[in-house]
Amino acid sequence: MTIFSVIVLSALLLFFSLLxxxxRIAALHKLTEDAVRSSVRSVLSAYDSALYERYGLFGRGGTEGGALFSQAMTANTEGPIGSNKQGMKLVRMKVESSELHAASFLGRHEVFGRQVLEEMKYKAPIDFTLELAARFAPMAGAMKEASVAVNLLEQMRKLxxxxxxxxxxxxxxxxxSAKTVGESGIAAMIPVQTGGMTAGAESALRIASEYEEYAEMVIHDQMLPAGEKAKYTNEIKQYEDKVRSFVAELRRASVGMMKHHVELHGDAIQELEAARLRNEDMxxxxEQAKQQSNFSDYDAVSGRSITGSEPYQVPANSASDIKQVKEAANELVLPDGWFDDYRQELETQGTTAAAIAMEAGGFQTSSLASLAKPITSSASGVLLESVTSLRLAYGAYEEKYIHSAGIIGSRKQALEQGNIKAQLKQQEEQAGSLWKRARSMLHGITAIPQTEEHIKIYEQVKKRYNDNLLFNRQSGKAAETAAEEIGNAMDAHEAGEQSTAVMDGLFSGMSGMLERTRDSFYFGEYVINRYLSFAPQHLRGMMTNGNVSELSQAVSFNNQEAEYIIYGFHNPIGNIAAAYGELFAARLAIRTMEGLIESKSLGHPLLILSAALIYGLEKTIEDMLAFTERGSAPLSKYVKVELKYTDYLRLFILMHGAEDGASFARMIAVIEQNSGTILSAVPSGVTGESKVTTQLWFVPGLMQVLGKFGLLEGKVVGNRYETTQTIGWSY
Known part of the structure; x- marks a missing residue:
């Protein structure tokens, strides 16, 4: 029994010691995990306070992380330095080694973007921006029709x-062609009877009138007896020479006239066909304009309202009025019958000219035939009839095509369309003058002298930008914008077209924010709230009197951080020029919409378009001056609410987007330039690794055997058990 009891008790003792x-090993793992996690969080508690206070970003800063982690691990496992370590503890740990590894660097775009979103989810003024979109909502229908109408009318105008x-x-x-006939000389060869006397030294009528006398002389000389000398030899020869010379001259005139007339007629037919093709294009x-597409963004914004916000309304029939202006573009198209009639008119003119040449040829034939066989009475009558036919043919052409009251004169009046073209010309001159003024205002920004100091800062920012893109292995470029070239538009019409593209982009951005995702909105609000933008008051002197002295100092990088993030030009002028170009385009689109409503009574679609552009340019120039004076301008004649320059920047960010890699790189570059901190080297997370050991109390060899079977997470070394714990954490 004693031996049996010893065996049983030994087995139990071995089992319980192993247990x-x-x-204790299981407790060690739990305590080690908690200690490492606590130590990692202690490391993250030391963050860059300046980075957080200015930009709301968390990044490691302050005390060196490795030392802080080691101290925290020692305190969490062995107790604080100087503490009493006497007494009984089930698990007494010892830190053999500890390492801290940086992770999730703030310069990584996914890390940076996540922190911005977390920051703005709680701080972005959502209601404010939704109300901003709601202020545009009442105009959405009218702006959609205006965008379609302006684009259609501009394309129709070009055609x-x-x-x-x-x-x-x-x-x-x-x-x-008529001038060719009039200057051919044929008119001088066709006499006009005045008081029974024939005008013109050598004319067809004089030749016909003198023919009877010529025939009598010829017959007289032919009837003389043989051997008698002819009496009228010289007179006969003179008449015959005169006739042959005259008909040769008439022939040259008619052939030359007809050849030139045919060439001009062929060119006229070709030009008429080209006009018909342009008319078919119109x-x-x-027809295509009747099938509106790609305007769903306007419909998405239309009708949106914010509870408690002030209702803003445009005239109820404004959209339908502008739609009627668009439909009036059909009036510019001529029916096919019009071109058929005009072609027939040209053919008739050619036929009438050919009749002159034919009658001239007939007179030549009759004249030469009468010389070959002189007959007094009948030949004279034939010549007179030929002269009369020639005169009638020329007179018909002259009456229809040479006289100012003829067919060409009527056609000229028809093509002038009454006073329409004169009014269009007058409006074009007025619009051109206004556009010249507006263009000089926009170009004034690009003419600002750039100081070496400003250029140097932009070079530094560009390097930081490229370094961050390289760190994220991305490439970037400046933001593309429809208004970049608005200052380079050739005329007011081209500027009007470009402004509609900007407005389409604005409503597209608002639609995305309202219907799909608010990430762009969060990033935009972050840019507006955390970065400085260019105050429009700096432009006052330049726009009013051309003085750029103040502006040349105001274009420093720190005054246009938001514009740089949106557009990405690495020079002191490009971003401001792009921002105010888009501001001008947005205002021009809205004011042109108003102009279409105001000018609808003019009737002719092109007159309405020109008048709308004139109205739009006048009001837009006033708006730009209002921005430079008080920093805001009314949204519209119909939506009388003041919008600030920064409100438009919010919309421009929605239009261009701010969640792409290039935009992130620019945001980071600005932060690095202002703080001197390289975010690519600032960790927003760390991984702590620590090796901890504890002494085994009973049978280390048996525990080592268990470790060989994979039953332990650590390993047994001598009489101590050691384990390594790795924990990662981030802000």
Whole structure:
């Protein structure tokens, strides 16, 4: 029994000792995990306070992380330095080694973007920006129709001007054809009877009138007896020479006239066909405009409202009025029958000219035939009839095409369209003058002298930007914008077209913010709230009197951080020029919409378009001056609420987006330039690794055997058990 009891008790003692050490090992793992986690969090408690206070970003800073982690681990495992370590503890740990590894660097775009989103989810003024979108909502329907109408009318205007240019050349060729006939000299060869006397030294009528006398002389000399000398030899020869010379001259005149006339007629037909093709293009364009597409963003914004916000309304029929202006573009298209009639008119003119040449040829034939066989009475009558036919043919052409009251004169009045073209010309001059003024305002920004100091800062920022893109292995470029080139538009019409593209982009951005995702909105609000933007008051002197002395100092990098992030130009002027170019384009689009409503009574679609552009340019210039004076301007004549320059920047960010890699790199570059901290080297997370050991109390060899079977997470070394714990954490 004693031996049996010893065996049983030994087995139990071995089992319980193994169980106790195993429990101590399990406790060690739990305590080590908690200690490492606590130590890692202690390391992260030391953050860059300046970075957080200014930009709301968390990044490691302050005390060196490795030392802080080691101290925290020692305190969490062995107790604080100087503490009493006497007494009984089930698990007494010892830190053999500890390492801290940086992770999730703030310069990484995914890390930076996540922190910005976390920051702005709680701080972004959502209601404010939603209300900003709601202020545009009442105008969405009218702006959509205005965008369609302006684009359609501008394209129709270009085709209209090409068509009218071809038709003008047709008319010019008609006039040249008539001039060819009028200056051919045939008129001088066709006499006019005045008081029974014949005007013109050598004329067809004089030749016909003198023929009877010539025939009598010829017959007289032929009837003389043989051997008698002819009496009228010289007179006969003189008449015959005169006739042959005259008909040769008439032939040259008629042939030359007809050859030139045929060439001009062929050119006129070609120009008329070219005009017809442009007219068909206009018809197709008008048909395509009936099928509106890619304007769903306007519909998405339309009708949006914010509870408690002030209702803003445009006239109830404004959208339908602008739609009627768009539909009036069909009036610019000429029916096919119009071109058929005009072609027939040209053919008739050619036929009438050919009749002159034919009658001239007939007179030549009759004259030469009468010389070959002189007959007094009948030949004279034939010649007179031929002269009469020639005179009638020329008179018909002269009446229709040479006289100012003829067909060409009527055609000229028809092509002038009454007083429409004169009014268009007057409006074009007025619009051109206004655009010249607006363009000089926009170009004034690009003419600002750039100091070496400002350029140097931008070079530094560009290097930081490229370094961050390289760190993230991305490439970037400046933001593309429809208004970048608005200052380079050739005329007011081109500027009007570009402004509609900017407005389409604005409503697209608002639609995305309202319907799909608010990430762009969060990033935009972060840019507006954390970065400085250019105050429009700095432009006052330049826009009013051309003084750029104040502005040349105001274009420093720190005054236009937000614009740089949006557009990404690495020079002191580019970003401001792009921002105010888009501001001008947005204002021009809204004011042109108002102009379409105001000018609808003019009737002719191109007159309405020109008047709307004039109205738009006048009001936009006033708006730009208002921005420079008080920093804001009314949204619209119909939505009387003041919007600040920064409100438009919010919309421009929605339009361009701020969640792409290039935008992140620019945001980071600005932070690095201002703080001197390289975010690519600032960790926003750390990984702590620590090796901890504890002494085994009973049978280390048996625990080592268990470790070989994979039952332990650590390993047994001598009479101590050691384990390594790794914990990662981030802000």
């Amino acid at each position: 106790i050490d195993y429990a 209209y001007e090409k068509r009218e240019a071809h038709l003008a050349r047709v008319l010019m060729l008609q006039e040249q 018809l197709r364009l008008a």
